[in-house]
Amino acid sequence: MTAIMSSNRTNSPSAASPSRGLLLSTRLCNVLTRLPRCHGVGSGEGGARHADSGSAQGGYRDTVLLPHTEFPMKLSGQKLLDREVEIQQKCGFAELYSWQRERKSKKEFCLHDGPPYANGDPHVGHALNKILKDIRNRFEMLRGRQVHYIPGWDCHGLPIELKALGEVGTSGLSPLQIRQKAREFAEGAIARQKAAFQRWGVMADWDQCYYTYDGAYEAAQLKVFQEMFSKGIIYQDYKPVFWSPSSRTALAEAELEYNTEHVSRAIYATFPLVKPPPKIAAEKGVSVLVWTTQPWTIPANQAVCYMPNAQYSVVKRADNTQLLLVATERTASMAALLGTQLESVGTFTGSQLEGGICKHPTLPDKDVPLLPANHVTMDKGTGLVHTAPAHGMEDYSVASHFKLSVECMVDEDGKFTELAGPELQSLSVMAEGTDKVISMLKECGALVKEEQCVHSYPYDWRTKQPVVIRPSKQWFINTASLKDKAKEALQKVRVLPESARGSLLAMLDRRTYWCISRQRSWADTQTTLSHIANLFKEKGSDCWWELPIETLLPPDVLKKVTGPVADYVRGEDVLDIWFDSGASWAAVLQDPRADAYVEGKDQIGGWFQSSLFTSVAVRNKAPSLVVHGFAVSENGDKMSKSLGNVVDPDVVINGGQDPIMPAYGADVLRWWVAESNIFSEVQIGPTVLNLARDNIGKLRSILKFLLGNLQGFDPRVQAVDPKQMHYIDQYMLHLLREFSIKVTDAYSEFDAGRVIRTLQAFLTRDLSSFYFSIIKDRLYCEPEDSLGRRSCQTALEEILDGVTRAIAPILPHLAEEVYLHAPGHDRETLFKSGWIKSSSVWRRPGLEEAVEGACAIRDLFLSSIPGKHAAQYDLTIAIEPGLLFELMESLQEEPTSTSSQLAELMMAARVSLVSELPCDLPPDTLLNHGTFLINLEGGVIREDSAYSIAVVPTSAARCPRCRRYTVQSADCLCPRCKTVVSQAH
Template sequence: MLLCRVSTVTQAVARWGRRSHRGSGLLHPALSFSSSRCHGVSSGEGNAQPAEAGPAQGQYRDSVLLPRTDFPMKLTGQKLLDRELEVQRECGFAELYSWQRQRKAKKEFCLHDGPPYANGDPHVGHALNKILKDIRNRFEMLRGRQVHYIPGWDCHGLPIELKALGELGTSGLTPLQIRQKAREFAERAIARQRAAFQRWGVMADWDNCYYTFDGTYEAAQLKVFQEMHSKGLIYQDYKPVFWSPSSRTALAEAELEYNPEHLSTAIYATFPLGTLPPKLAEADVGSISVLVWTTQPWTIPANQAVCYMPNAQYSVVKRADNSQLLLVATERAASLAVLLGTELESVGTVTGSQLEGGICKHPTIPDKEVPLLPANHVTMGKGTGLVHTAPAHGMEDYSVASQFKLSVECMVDGEGKFNELAGPELQNLFVMGEGTDKVISMLKACGALVKEEHCVHSYPYDWRTKQPVVIRPSKQWFINTASLKDKAKEVLQKVRVLPESARSSLLAMLDRRTYWCISRQRSWGVPIPVFYHKEKHTLALSHIAQLFKEKGSDCWWELPVETLLPPEVLKKSKAGPVTDYVRGEDVLDIWFDSGASWAAVLEESDSRADVYVEGKDQIGGWFQSSLLTSVAARNKAPYKSLVVHGFAVSEKGEKMSKSLGNVVDPDTVINGGKDPGAPAYGADVLRWWVAESNVFSEVQIGPTALNSARDSINKLRNTLKFLLGNLQGFDPRTQAVDPKEMHYIDQYMLHQLRDFSIKVTDAYSEFDASRAIRLLQAFIARDLSSFYFSIIKDRLYCDPEESLARRSCQTVLEEILDGVTRAIAPILPHLAEEVYLHAPGHDRGWETLFKSGWIKSSSVWRRPGLEEAVEGACAIRDSFLSSIPGKNAAQYNLTIAIEPGLLFELMESLQEEPTSTSSQLTELMMAAQTTLTSQLPRDLPPDALRSSGNFLINLEGGVIREDSTYSIAAVPTSAARCPRCRRYTAESPDCLCPRCHSILSAP
């Protein structure tokens, strides 16, 4: 016996045989037909029914052990929905999270839930995110880890405030009234979203979630604020910020979206040089005007300087049409000549640094002078190479003002209108509308307007109101992110990012962010606990944090200042009595709210989550705000890994919107809709859609994707039904066969199951559920349906019920059922638990699948020599099948000739006697009879079909290597078909074969 001889040999790396029986078209048509004819059943796993038979065959039908199970192959409509809800109740979905938190576990797995926004109904984006998280959580729980997952909601902010107030607006409402309405709105949205998440089968303790409006959460958030303030990272300043006139509040970069189709009126305007730079004064060419270009003409009244690039070259050019002298960048002159429709003759050239000392006259404000100043942000891609600078309305402009001590005068109010500083002609005009038109007419009136044109460009919009923002200075609270960037980038290098390509986006976002405006001028949020005095301000952070924890942040408006600012805090400020203080009215940016969630939620773990999982929009949002607050407060990232997924889009790849009518409602997906084309798919189809998708790109959803998911699940149910049907009456606890006593093909399938389980485990560990599905489908289609199931049906249906051969097969089927069920469980928890309720080997109602662990595989299943024996036989079988195209393999006697050597000994382990109708080798060949010999006989009949091939055996890394040849002769059998088992092993028609006769004659 070869397996004895090769028991010390390691696993073969030869794969030729495996490829040959797993390729496309791996099962010859004759093989499938043979299976049906031989056993009296169809070849589909779940449709095993007796074939039509004559009187002699029909009398044995009841003696064949056909599959029996009440597990339904398909569930649709209301039956499907009722079954899923029944499974949730019967299998304790609601209690599962608490159960696993109470059990002992060596390791914890912490997935920190990024809080969805509590401002609307659940949508498919929620489904994609929550189900993706749940798949990983259920996998980790199954393999024995204690999962830490606390769902949360982001509850503050302007969108909630606006939706809560509706048409009422804020007129006449106190901050407390506004907050009460906003809280009620958020609570209703949370209730709807939570119910949906539970219906999707998401595992969590839904009675103990976190909410950013909870007092305990707010107190933890203020502690982070206090820690950052004590380090000097949070400060108050008056400088330009993104301001939303439509929302009446400052915005952070993360609250902007850029509209690439924004239409502006761009202008070219002149600033006459009142004082020439020395170099130009020497040239004595006459009056020169500096030419500037801007897409925001409304900022001209706030101009304080014109900036140039120090190392660039500038020219004084003369217009051919009117002799006007203009100062422009030399490399922009040619483009400007085309634009202005006239020749520009150069009359002098200077370097940028030689412009120092020049002073311009402001075009619309008499007697106002503005200097020419150097600046590194000046570029030559567009415009004139000379930049109009309004420090109040540009971030880079403000940097110039800080360096050269320029005035920062704000001429725009919170509504986006010019204020009194802009003068009576402009006051109360909207800067983005009639204000722009008025400034242009003023420039035209004074002769400063050179050209006006429409310009389509990218411009920042308020992501909530979808309206353009402006840049205007105001007194705000900021985080100095510039001082945090280097450390943040350093710790980010130690974080695993999936996909890795997202890391560069994270780093780029950090680089662009020099400061973070965290104050908002609204009522619905966490108040910044500052008290303003005529000379200074005071923060009472520790005291207020405790009050928030006890009473919630409404107390900021409910309690008198004397309570909020106690004597011990006031004593430290040394700035007069409490009556001299006024409480602040700003609230914290909601990105700071959610960004501090690690402080409120991760205290039970090691204070770092194993992973954060959110959509790609959070690269500049929650991922970044969490990183910055954590690095600032404790010098480390709040996460060990980041998973960045794409967005859900329509099947055409379009963003979903009500106007396009392509919105997919997850509730309609599950429960069906009024439209006949919107069936009830159930929650598992929604989960399969998430799992099967490439979540690292845009994820398409629609009827095609959902129907495909449903069909895939139905095919899976078919396989599961076949497995359950053939395990009827089998108890693995008492009837399982030891692997060493099994048929080699059965041992081989355990070997394959172990390999499958290892690969599936790796796939789930990599957040790659789609690979887990592909592995599952390949295992079922190639290893089971087309290979193993076809081979074993004769043993299953026709061998004695208690025989070792049949029990050997059932033992493997039970292991396969268990492994496949657990492999699908993270994705399809409802189906997995339903199968487990029908499966043998455990007491129903006592234990659920999710309480019983991950796939159980044993190293014993991996036996040296076993793979080579079975796959060598498969290679020979493929050669045999290719020689009888379209014919029934069961009607042939085979002679297999192999030269003495390793391959011969491998085949000998499958058939000890020279000729057999019942050996394991014959079973694998699915033939009537097999003869194993060292050479083909010379007297083969004329109708013999001959074929040959070779099989490479490579063991111990090439230490044992043998390329063996084999020859096959297939001869039509002279035996008759047995009326019971349908194999061609009977002596005459309507006569039982020896095996069936023995079974039926047994007492």
């Protein structure tokens, strides 16, 4: 039952034609009997102003019940920091996770923590991620679920090793010594990050975290590897991989950064056609023209590929009569590039090139076949692709299909080997090696054109140096065999934002295999996996180097050994860090599937994808995903030490040397996370942080008002039954219930920003601008134990409790601070006392229509006296008999009143409720008209009710205590105040 058109309490309704509802009055009376009749109370803006100022005359000051609380309006500097730490200790932040794990709960919420690298100090990216997770975890715990959240750290890989060995290098160090130094460095980084996460208020069992260097973790990871290997999903092969000469290891796609400003020396080179294709009669002296941005790969060429269904032409250069074979649609571009006309000598389809053979330009004895391939495109180059199977993924596919040789001429340092010949051996392929190849092409007359090409090129994300593609014997996951399962599993789960699903699906399509091995002295997975996994679980992976070979081999294998055990060697491959961290579900999760994974958008190609592949391969399940953006500077730039725009979360909390960065405390950092649009880039800087601090300050002032007016009120014994409360108080409980539903939905959607917007709208529109302005007279000037004041306090206590719980996941320090000052709590900590306690009883029949109808009239009244005080006017409301009249009559039984609920809502000196305006209105009367559409019983009772108002300045004097215009003489107290004062004395 709702009002179809209700007041927003700021705009007056427009006038409309009246309608009658007399025939429905009996039905309405039945509805209204379920509502309480009003109790005489006063109201008025004058009383509110008086109470705020504390300026009651003479002895009346002590009889006014002004707000009082020890809760501070503002905390800043060291006091703020000390208070947050005190709250953490007093309210048991450190024990909260273990407490909620031990309590009984029907449901569990599992958020699986993606492990950050243990390679440095905490940064704002960590803050964004960890606080976002904590907000959801605290919400789930408050609403009664048992939260499963085990923080973890990725302790393997080059990011750690390079930093740990940055000063001493690896010279002379054994694998165990390297591992020990890397582990010590990781442990130091973990300690610093863990301390920061705890200071931010992140709830977890910090004594039971997971680390990828733990033996039990490594054992679980090997079991995942073993199961995938047994299914044929993991295999070993010799094929091209992304190779980083700067770090001397293979890289996965997720370990690459693409530099869009990379400059290559692109060349156009000729391959003389020595054997024309059988299906065409080609003229003598024709050369196939190819284009490449990697000239150093020319010595490894094994073929030239064409597109079977494209058109090709032999063209003659006007400047030197050279005959070139190019794609027909590339002819015009080539003519412009070469600065000459190209005359077509003959045109044919690509399929007619089958069987043609060229001569390698720098290796005269080597024949190069023309081969069809689907990866040939016409957007750049000549439409004919130089193919070096050892140095290109598509090239390798062609070689596999046509059984071509895959010879690697490049070593781990990115230098030519002796296979490239004495002129090239030991030259760096990306530097002097490229120079030499181009020089060789010039000498043999094969170089047609050289140009600078700016394009996107893969770099090692750690060393920031370009990579090469070279073949290597590695372990691979056949992702092609998992794609369909992964896509199907991904379609069944929730992904936020939805656009991230498309990005992940697109990445899955592009990935045909995943190289999961690396060449570092860390761990091995080549021997009998079950036995090794058990050893790792018991002794840790250091045992790979510490134990003798015969101990590493299981007994049944040893029995079969016919030769010396020394023939077995310890492998030196290591698992890709993405497989390492992506198998974390196997070591950490109790249930087969987590409720959510929450990580940055860079993990679409990293941890999200590795977790998806390993999980689908072993369990055929996928988790729900939440993908957030990156933290960037206030100007939207990527943070960089060189640019000086890095924001340190420790400085945000504790303050820095620069005065523009004061000590904000942890809650401001958390508010920043919550308020941000996490699905885009998240800006941080002084402006954003100051705004967050100011918003929390406004929130504190409202909380202080609520606490101050609840001084001495115990809701356990003094709360008023909802049925006996004033309509406006009941109505606020109704709004509080709607607020709690919206907040609960927003938290459930990982949308803390919507929580804050909902909170601010409720505080500003419903409380500060509306309810607080109405109730101050009743709070300050009514008798302390009166039903009207207790009714108001009952509503305020529920509002305080609901708002405090609503902000608790975002601002746990402030919420606990409020809870310590709030009345009527048995528990010492809010987080052990549950979620917002709204009741369906608060939504009562007719209540919404009665109050919102009155609000519509109130808005019209206030708009009639712009800039004036409502308390100085008498208001006459004329409504023809019908639904609206009866609703207003439930707020004011007598025809005229200064103390009814209707008078309180209108904030006027006196309110008269009549069926028609009197004829003898004073000449200075302000008249206005409006309508209110009522919808009761789901539309069964419906009426568009017209009303009129007459506003005149009051002739009454102001009461010296409550400052309301309700007395005949300024020296007299109003009846209500007279009673209160007499009781006080």
